[in-house]
Amino acid sequence: MLVQLTLPDEWSGIESNPRHAKPEITLAERHAMNRKISVLLGTGALLAAGLSVLSAPAAQADELGCPDRAVCFFKNVTSRTGVYQDVTSSWQTLSASRGATTVWNTRHDDGALLHFTNGATRCIRPGVLNENLASIGTVDKIRIMTSPSC
Incomplete structure (x- = not known):
């Protein structure tokens, strides 16, 4: 990283050799x-x-282990349970990923709308990792949308 420092005007023309006289400040x-x-x-x-x-x-x-342009679900952050890549016009029901604790949206432009068994929904924007799905409820469906804000 380049950091540029601006010295006071009275220092102009002074060489960096320490044997030369230094300005008095x-x-x-x-x-x-x-x-x-x-x-x-x-x-x-x-x-x-x-x-x-x-x-x-x-x-x-x-x-x-989540591929590019995908939405991945995990249980306990380390165990991947599913990968979804298709934009859909309706909900996709989660099977192995039902109740996942973490979701990672590696898509570049598309949001992932999640549905929970309690009726709640959450939009996971592109590039977002959410490790708190369990605090919302039990995730049971996904819909990948062409809008980053779902």
Whole structure:
């Protein structure tokens, strides 16, 4: 990651050799410069952390064994119970995936509408991993839709 620092105007033309005379700056100017550097470095660290979070889902999908452009169901996160890929105009009844605790939508543009036995529905947007299905109810049906927001 490239971090660009802007030095005060009075520093222009000064070589980096420590044997050359350094400009005199006040303590307040030094503190202000240190704060700017800290903010820039902190922003760079946050950006780097954000990029690692953005790349984590793809790595996790591979680790869980969910193919690209699919909706996968898991029990206890590690045991895949089903893979659904077809856009449908009606509900598909889940068999082995009924009661799954986790769903992962690796599709790029399509949302997955889930139905629960208690009548609740939830839209799983593209790229979303939801590990809390059991808190909603028992998932029993899926409908993959052409809209990312179902």
